[in-house]
Amino acid sequence: MNFTSHDVIIIERALRTAMKYEAEELRSRDYQEVLLKMQESANHALHVDTHLASADLDGVRYDYDDSSDLM
16 A cells, blocks of 8 residues: 555554543553654655665666667
8 A cells, every 4th residue: 555645654653542532551551653664664665765866866877779780
C-alpha cells in the first residue's frame, strides 16, 4: 500500500493524538513504536531519493551509441 505524504502526516497526527490521550501505557508504547517506524521509513526514503538525485547530477553523460560498430 502506497501512502502519499499527506496520508503520512494524517497518520502521524492521529498517532500523536492517541499517545497524548491514551491512559493505557502499553497501547501508548505501541503507538509510539509505529510512529518511530514510520519516521525511520520516511528518513530512509528521503536518503535514497537524495542519493539517486545526486547520482543523476554527477556531470557524466553516458551515451551508448551502437553505430560506432558500423565503421
